Amino acid sequence: MSSTASPRMDADARVWALLGPTNTGKTHLAIERMLGHETGMIGLPLRLLAREVYDRVKDRVGTMNVALITGEEKIIPDNPRYWVTTVESMPVGVPVDFLAVDEIQLCADPERGHVFTQRLMHARGELETMFLGADTIRGRIKDLVKGCRFEQRPRFSELTYAGSKKISRLPRRSAVVAFSSDQVYAIAELIRRNRGGAAVVMGALSPRTRNAQVALYQSGDVDFIVATDAIGMGLNMDVDHVAFASLEKFDGRHHRALTSAEIAQIAGRAGRYMNDGTFGVTGQAPALDEEQIEDIEEHRFDPVRMLMWRNSNLDFASLSHLFDSLDMPPPAKGLMRARHATDAAALALMARDPRVKPLATGRDAVERLWEVAQVPDFRKVMIDEHASLLANIYDHLMRNDGASPGRIPEDWFSSQTKRTDRTDGDIDTLASRLAHIRTWTYVANRADWLEDPVYWQGVTRAIEDRLSDALHERLTQQFIDRRTSVLLKRLQQREDLMASVSAEGEVMVEGEFVGRLAGLVFVPDPRAEGVDGKALRAAADKVVTGEIEARARRIAAAEDTAFELTEHGRIMWESAAIGRLIAGGDRLSPKVELTCGEELQAADRLAATQRLEKFVEAHIAKVLEPLIKLRDADDVTGLARGVAFRLVEALGAIRRDEAADDITALAQPDRAMLRKYGVRFGAFSIFLPALLKPAPAHLILLLHAVFGSGNATIDLPTPPAPGLTSAPTEDNVPDFFYPALGFRVCGPRAVRLDMLERLADAIRPKIAARAELGHGYGGAGFVADADLMSLVGCSGEAFDGLLASLGFKPQTIRVKKMPEAKPVEDAAPAADAPAEAAPDASGEATPQPASDPGEANPQEATPQEATGAPAAEETATTETDPTAKPTTAENAVSETEIAATDAAEDASETAAADDANADDDGMEEIVLWRPVRKNRGPQGPRSRAADGEPNARTGGGGKPGGPTRGKGPRKGGKKGGPNAGGKGGNKGPRQMSARPPRSDKPVDPDSPFAVLSQLKNKS
Incomplete structure (x- = not known):
């Protein structure tokens, strides 16, 4: 082929244009016409289409008779008769009898149009030249190609608009068109999840990849193809519907709307030969307006008015001559000088490169530079980066x-x-x-x-x-989900599918995994869901229903060891959840809700449910055996029965202050009834120590949660780790959380009940020791030392808050140093030495005191009893307000007992004041913890004048002001008191009166004042 027409071409060549919409058989006719000549050449718009045509021609005439030339692929036998090329790669100087250029309307394309225009004006076959394309370019061809004949061909099938459809609702054999790789991938992924998969075709793919993807679609392995507008240029596939996911494209400079002609070119791929096709929009693409629809269906489009042109007769004498020749104006009306394409832009940048400029001198060097500039930008990078790579190539060549x-x-x-x-x-x-x-x-x-x-x-x-x-x-x-695509293909062919369940519970349909049986529930594979998910489920249901019924019967006959109850209330069987606990009549009698689908019949469902409820009942009876025995005890009667009932209702532990009246009224035989079943009467709690082990504690927590939440999902915080004696309290936990685990909230800490009682046992001898030594050592009270703190695993402010919540308050005083204890050989065990073991939270035994307060030894005191302190159970508000007025019957203690407590504290205060000016030798300053003084009622502090005692809070004159510390003796006093007689007064120790309790008033042997009162009476 020559770039200029030969005399024979002008005189004898037959030049004609076959114009019309898509699916008119234009390309097929051109191939047939070419093969009717001895030699021929056809230029195609895309290398993908060139490869497709090459394969067709090769199959007809043999590999040795056809050549393929694209930008990056050249297959050229020794003497080819036919040439299949891209338009840009059509070889110059090869004479052929027949020459065709496809999609000639691309002469108007801003980027590539100048190449098509050059072929339109100068490329000719010696015997026949054929231009194929849309009818919109008829006028421009008539102006530029004299003597050209035109032939119009109608479309073989009808093309109609089908409106907007969701991607998941697109019909089979659809092509979805998008204009960016990101959008193509996103749509393909959506189709995979819903419809089994899609093939992907883009211009950036190699012919080998594109052909493999198209083969998947053509073979029916997938029913959808997602592509760019590359399919609009002659790719022949069996497409019934074309859906536009976007109606805009980036043309190299900016995003613009597609023209009606461009939409028609792509939509025309729908409907092959005599099969009608449809087109529409999907995704976020707006609906087409009525005028556009009518134009596309009737193939009426505005004619092309201007063709892109660039001078092909370039001057390589120098770089400046080359640029001048590229900038030459068009030679005819209807032609527009093409904007700088990639090759021209790369040339301009290379010409300024310091490596290139000195080398690009002379005709050959400039022509070589232009050849390098025409290397396509396959990478689609910035033009600067592309030009830099081309400069490297040119540098090596030169x-x-x-x-x-x-x-x-x-x-x-x-x-x-x-x-x-x-x-x-x-x-x-x-x-x-x-x-x-x-x-x-x-x-x-x-x-x-x-x-x-x-x-x-x-x-x-x-x-x-x-x-x-x-x-x-x-x-x-x-x-592409091959599993789903194969299944859908079988379903579309209405074939029966074989289903089975493996030993591991995998449900297979036609050998493909479609779901799993988890216990009594079929869990479908999410990839099998979609429009045809019901059909897949129907195939699986045949085998799933029978397997679920068989499993239910196995559950109904299983032993207890086959089941497991989790901390979240789920019942496990063969590593799968088959039921969960729900609220029953009481905390110890929860019900079971079977976890199953609709496949299970009512009779099998009931049998499995009843079996699980029996397992739960037996599990509770085993783990909470002490509690169950107490509940069912026939020999616990009278008042003891009422306390036992409260313990069972609370699942093993109640605060002593909440049952103060009942505990006070219990006689020793009643207490013995309860102790027989493991009940411990502590200073702060009445509880069953055996239930503090992790297993029963966690089960108790679960039962509380189930009863409190009804049928709701159980979601509890993480319990303290086993073995902890205390833990920081957390916010937003249920009220039952810590008590159920066997802990009591004491200020900032939650302390295990048994350790709280051990703390009481440890405090008791310390209080008694100071009380025996007298007021010079501070009197009744104790010092918080490391031994006490280690019992509850906290110190500092946390321990202070704990003590305050138990009814103690700190007082800083100066007292005599405590004498060191003399070692005693072969000493008998102390009264508070542990004689029996109670389990700690880890399940191991921990020491207990020799006897619980008020039980075997009614005279043995709690920590508060040694100081006159109110016991923790005396007030329900101790933890939040240690000074609140007690509300229990134990307020009715004798005035003598109260006086004994006040006297001990006043004595230490007076001693501190008297010794303020004394020699500091042998003195120390300590923080002494004392019980909170009982509220005297609305009249303020109780007056002691009637008892002949000084008012420790007002001084001798009775006015408020409190004791005077470190400033000498108190002034004044009430008549009958040790300080009576005006200023100065008696500096000796105050005398305390102690009256025994009234004989007509019963006193609780666990009273926090009883032992102290007896100690004072003895002294």
Whole structure:
């Protein structure tokens, strides 16, 4: 072919244009016309289409008779008769009898139009020239090609608008069109999840990858294809519906709306030969207006008015001459000078490169520079980066200092290709490598750029094939669910499907995994869901229903050891949840809700439920055995029965202050009844120590939660770790949380009940020791030392808050130093030495005091009893307000007992004041913890005048002000008191009166004042 028409062409050549919409058989006719001549050439708009036509022609005439030339692929036998090329790659100077150019309307394309225009004006076959395209270019061809004949062909099938449809509702054999790779991938993924998968076709794919993807669609393995507008240029597939996911595209400079002609070109792929097709929109694309729809259906479009043109007769004398020739104006009306394409922009940048400018001198050097500038930007990078790569290539070509002057060094070329020769990575990584190798494939196909171009063509082609296969595999893995697509294909063919359940519970349909049986519930594979999910479920239900019924019968006959109750209230069987606890009549009698689907019949459901309820009943009876025995005890009667009932209702522990009246009224025989069943009467709690072990404690917590939440999902905080004696309290926990676990909230800490009682046992001898030594040592009270803190696992402010919540308050005083205890050999065990063991939270035994307060030894005191302190159970408000007025019957203690407590505190205060000016030797300052003084009622502090005692809070004059510390003796006093007689007064120790309790008033042997009163009476 020559760039200018020969005399024979002008005189005898038959030039004609076959115009019309898509699906008119234009390309097919052109191929048939070409094969009717001895030689021929056809230029196609896309390399993908060129490859498709090449394969068709090769099958007709044989591989040795046809050549394929695209930008990066050249298959040229020795003497080809036919040439299949892209329009840009049509070889110059090859004479052929027949020549055709497809999609000639692309003369108006801003980017590539000048190439098509050049072919329209100058490319001719010696016997026949044929232009194929849309009827919109008829007028421009008539103006530029004199004597051209025109032929109009109608569309074989009808094309109609089908409106907007969701992607999940698109009909089978649909093509979805998008205009960016991100959008293509997103739509393909959505179709995979809902419809089994989609093939992917984009212009950036290699022919090998594209053909493999199209084959998946054509074979019926998938019913959908997601593509760019590449399918609008002659790709022939069996498409029934084309859906536009967008009606805008980026044309290289900005996003613009598609024209009606462009929409029709792409939509025309729907309906092949005599089969009608439809088109519409999907996703976020707006609906088409009525005028556009009518134009597309009737194939009426505005004619092309201007064709892109660029001078092809370039002057390579110098760079300036080259630029001038590129900027020449069009030679005829109806032609527009094309904007600078990628090659022209790259040329301008290379001309300013310091490596290129000194080399681009002379005709050959400038022509070589223009050849390099025409290397396509397959990578789609910034023009600066593309120009830099081309400058490197040109620099190598123009060097004369190598083994092969004027050639690209093979070691450099090899290093560039090896960077791409990897098949790992995701879709984008492989696509990027494929774009790079396409650049080097293009370079290798320039015969005069490499020393051995044939070898390097084979190397680059092999790398491209490997990358193409890897990309096809990744696309298939990512966007095609072969399992679902195969099943859907079988369902569409209305074939019966074989289903089975494996030993591991996997449900298989036709050998493909569609779900899993978890206990008595079928869990479908999410990938099997979608429009045809019901059909898949129907196939699986046949085998699933029978298996679930068989499992229910196995559950009904199973032993207790086959089941497990979790801390969240679920019942496990064979590692699957088959039921959960729900609220019953009381905390110890929860019900069971079976976890199953609708497949299970009522009779099997009832039998399995009853079996699980029996398991739960037996499990509770085993783990909470002490509590169950107490509940069912026949020998616990009278008042003891009432206390036992309260313990069972609370699942094993109640606060002593909440049952003060009942406890006070209990006689020793009643207490013995309860102790027989493991009940311990502590200073702060009445509880069953055996239930403090982790297993029963966690079960009690669960039973509380189930009863409190009804049928709601049980969601509890994490309990303290086993073995902890106390833990910081957490906010927003249920009221039953810590008590159920066997802890009591004491200020900032939750303390285990048994450790709280051990703390009381440890405090008792300390209080008694100071009380025996007298007021010079501070009197009744104790010092918080490390031994006490270690019992509850906290110190500092946390321990102070704990004591305050128990009814103690700190007082800083100066007292005599405590004498050191003398070692006693073979001493008998102390009264508070542990004689029996109670379990700690880890399940191990911990020491207990020799006897509980008020039990075996009624005279043994609690920590408060030794000081006159109110016991923790005396007031329900102790933890929040230690000074609150007690509300229990134990307020009715004798005035003598109260006086004894006050006297002990007043004595220590007076001693501290009297010793303020004394010699400091033998003195120490301590923080003494004392019980909170009982509220005297609304009249303020109780007056002691009637008892002949001084008012310790007002001084001798009775006015408020409190004791005077460190400033000498108190002044004044009430008549009858030790300080009576005016100023000064008696500096000796105060005398305390103690009256025994009234005989007509019963006193609780656990009273916090009883023992102290007796100690004072003895003294």
